Amino acid sequence: MRVATWNVNGVRARLDFIRIWLQERRPDIVGLQEIKTEADDFPHSTFEELGYEVVLHGQKGWNGVAVLSRLPVEDSFRGLAGQEEMGARLVGASIGGLTFATVYCPNGKSLEHEDFVGKLAWLDDLATFWSAQNVGQGILCGDFNVVPQAVDSWRGEDADGQIFHTVEERSRFDALLGAGLADLFREKNPDSRAFSWWDYRAGAFRFGHGLRIDFLLGTPPVLARVNQVEIDRDFRKKKEGLTASDHAPVIADLD
DNA sequence: ATGACACTATTTTAGTGA
Numbered sequence: 001m002r003v004a005t006w007n008v009n010g011v012r013a014r015l016d017f018i019r020i021w022l023q024e025r026r027p028d029i030v031g032l033q034e035i036k037t038e039a040d041d042f043p044h045s046t047f048e049e050l051g052y053e054v055v056l057h058g059q060k061g062w063n064g065v066a067v068l069s070r071l072p073v074e075d076s077f078r079g080l081a082g083q084e085e086m087g088a089r090l091v092g093a094s095i096g097g098l099t100f101a102t103v104y105c106p107n108g109k110s111l112e113h114e115d116f117v118g119k120l121a122w123l124d125d126l127a128t129f130w131s132a133q134n135v136g137q138g139i140l141c142g143d144f145n146v147v148p149q150a151v152d153s154w155r156g157e158d159a160d161g162q163i164f165h166t167v168e169e170r171s172r173f174d175a176l177l178g179a180g181l182a183d184l185f186r187e188k189n190p191d192s193r194a195f196s197w198w199d200y201r202a203g204a205f206r207f208g209h210g211l212r213i214d215f216l217l218g219t220p221p222v223l224a225r226v227n228q229v230e231i232d233r234d235f236r237k238k239k240e241g242l243t244a245s246d247h248a249p250v251i252a253d254l255d
Numbered sequence: 256a257t258g259a260c261a262c263t264a265t266t267t268t269a270g271t272g273a
Contacts, residue, residue: 009261009262009272010261010262010263012262012263013261013262013263014262034262034272036262036263037263060263060264061262061263061264062262062263062270062271062272107271107272107273108273109271109272109273143273145272145273163273164273197273199259199260199272199273200259200260200261200272201258201259201260201261202258202259202260203259204259204260211273213273243260243261245261246260246261246272246273
């Protein structure tokens with residue numbers, strides 16, 4: 001089974017690019033973030049034609065998440081209770097004995113902004129939500145907007161304390177790990193300096209100025225099934241003249 | 256220090272992103 005997470009930065013603007021990726025990589029289950037559309041404007045037919053069922057939690061213009069599955073979806077859930085005012089940022093489903101959820105965590109804007117406090121609260125509620133599910137085989141994936149360790153930032157320790165790199169944000173990420181979730185990429189690639197996001201501006205991608213903020217987190221039974229995890233850096237580049245998202249997909253292959 | 260690029264919205268400029 002192949003699973004993946006990808007912040008696509010607009011599903012409608014990215015549709016032809018996503019189609020190429022799905023046909024080339026053939027994932028079974030995908031968590032998408034920043035689809036930036038409500039359900040009425042979602043390109044349902046494109047995914048049906050490619051063989052995917054869609055579980056969607058969208059809103060107009062901003063945020064929005066979806067799960068794509070080639071396997072039958074047995075059950076689904078949308079939204080993080082009590083956090084509705086933060087937008088459409090969580091969706092999940094039971095698929096093939098797996099609880100698969102994907103999230104687009106709030107950005108926080110700046111350390112002084114009220115949204116930063118909201119980001120921390122949202123992450124607290126996410127950990128509470130996940131723990132309450134008592135998940136056996138489970139994956140929680142998405143764009144967490146947190147850089148877990150210095151090695152995950154192109155600026156290394158020089159970025160410590162900046163937004164995405166604060167003790168407060170890192171402690172929330174660590175709480176998810178403490179709740180039994182493993183960072184699948186880091187487990188399989190303990191020493192890699194690898195990024196999943198690069199700014200569109202200033203040639204950040206070619207200069208290697210990136211961050212690792214997109215994760216596939218898995219419960220212990222899932223970790224035991226993982227063969228390999230990779231960041232699909234090739235799909236951060238233009239394809240057939242089409243503009244890429246500023247995030248690369250992260251892919252894991254499970255037994 | 257600032258901005259750089261890309262997306263969306265009853266678009267023609269502004270807000271957001273990380």
